[in-house]
Amino acid sequence: MSPSPNRHLIGQPVAVADFATPALLVDLPVLKANVVTMAKLAARHGRALRPHAKAHKSRLIGRMQLDAGAVGICCATVREAEVMAGAGLDGILVTAPVVTPAMVARLIAAREHVARLAVVVDGEAEIDLLAERARLAKPIDVLVDVDMGQGRTGVSKAVDAVRLAAKIAATPVLRYCGVQAYYGHLQHVPALEDRRDRVAEQWRHLEGILDALGRAGLAAEIISGGGTGTHHLDLASAPFTELQPGSYLFMDAQYAAVEVAPGGSPFHRSLSVATRVVSTTQPDRVIVDAGSKALSTDAGPALIASGAPAAAVYRFMGDEHGAVVVTEGSIRPNLGDLVTLVVPHCDPTVNLYDHFHVVEDGRLVDIWPVEARGH
């Protein structure tokens, strides 16, 4: 990846005229606080933490999470696993099925760098593919993926979970470790009590599966699930041994719109996009250089964090532009001024960038590559 055009500005305020935009910013003290907060919450509730790298795709951030006590790192793709394992980040869990010989081969190759690597399966064919390529000296840990009501990957019925677990357990080069039980679709249920009711329904379903596994002599040692939106409920009551939240590091507009926890979210927004005013010819708005190639478009508009009046709103205006709409009589930003935006949805927004611009007290202190960006 090309280096950031802002690398010569390390040490300077982000607000300097030369700072190239649009740029992904991460506030370092807030990021660190979020890392520590989740680690402490997990420890207090006796849960392990295996945060999800899909949110950050960064070796450095993964390392921060491990240093704060995480038992490993979740990866959504084999590519993410290669990147993280290649840097020696151990305890990798690949949270989606791997279904071709070539992808399994890459997984096995990534396994060479670490002490433990796990992957989920939801069918016998996937187990066969792994068995053909794994080797006894470096067994692959395998979790059965359980559908927690999302209708995406995973098995729903106890009989299928037991069948898969038994097959894994009977395969010498694989190590049956338990289940993944992820409810991504429940992370943004707006009201906490509704979210509680819906996750509790899934816990009951999961407990039936765990009982069946136990009765079959295949008790789950690892039960991996949960996310940022359900963390409060998961920590208190879910039948998980470990949690796999990702977005808590950064937060975003999508999470700002839901009740994350009683009394407010314990995780604060560390992520933003810096954009600059590039045109001031319109009467009721200024135009900035962040559009749909700088902010994900799956979760509504960006919010204004700084650089414009409180009542100003952001609107997408194409791939490379947005409007900051200002009410009549309020102070308009000037041509060239910096505006910072709360991103609509952190994970796919991070995926648009090659670099995090790390900020402390308004100053650029470092630039971290988004190593596992893209495909």
Add this chain to the structure above:
Amino acid sequence: MSPSPNRHLIGQPVAVADFATPALLVDLPVLKANVVTMAKLAARHGRALRPHAKAHKSRLIGRMQLDAGAVGICCATVREAEVMAGAGLDGILVTAPVVTPAMVARLIAAREHVARLAVVVDGEAEIDLLAERARLAKPIDVLVDVDMGQGRTGVSKAVDAVRLAAKIAATPVLRYCGVQAYYGHLQHVPALEDRRDRVAEQWRHLEGILDALGRAGLAAEIISGGGTGTHHLDLASAPFTELQPGSYLFMDAQYAAVEVAPGGSPFHRSLSVATRVVSTTQPDRVIVDAGSKALSTDAGPALIASGAPAAAVYRFMGDEHGAVVVTEGSIRPNLGDLVTLVVPHCDPTVNLYDHFHVVEDGRLVDIWPVEARGH
């Protein structure tokens, strides 16, 4: 950027089990045909063509367009201009204002590689910034950006266009060349006749501005506008000397939903995303590995091009997953099968990838980098 994991498969069918997904595919014969079709249409109507690189961000594709007779290449950002100019692609036009000293310096540096480089302005401050840094030996061409009803960048009033043109013309290191008149917001008006009425309204507005410029001794030599959606109307009747379409190379679902030309679009879909079935546990759908990090989310769902029954539909299911929903009784794709998707919107989808996988008769024939991807 990391090389594509598919590079060892050049020469093989894309359908081989090892082909890593999700992957951006471009059908080479169709791409070439689209390049030629637009070039011929432009020539037949006596218009120059300066296609927009924002769609492809690829030096190789830009070179194809120049070789087919384009007078230059439009770029949405200074970064795109650097990448294209750095490969000697001449006749660059930067179609958005450049508003900081650092970005102007980068533009001037890119200018060193080519014979002609132009940029648009919509304010006097931008002209001053250019004037401070351009040099007589390599003047910068400047176009006045005219707002064609979009409410984004550009001036609306003739008096402002004349004022800016006069200022440019009075600056020795700059060369006043004319205007840009882009109506991006009209490209997808569904019915051709409605689109005709709306662009005609803008043409009348533009003609007033062109008259005023002429009367002021500042006649526009270059009048640059238009896009894929309005090409038919622009070629026939717009007061443009040159067109700047981008998407015609690739086409997408968004353009499939509008009436591009009488009798259908002369440009055919060359772009698709290859995705693989990664889970088959659900009764009414299979799950594929293309989600919102593989397909832009600003223009509805992807469409199914191949690999699933005609009535199957795609639905996003997160960052790394999608569902291919199959009607009861129809044949479901198998685990590991390849499905190809028509992308919702080509420009921001291309921007998610580091490589085009170039396909001919179902075979991977080359891999081209998306050099100007990202920021």
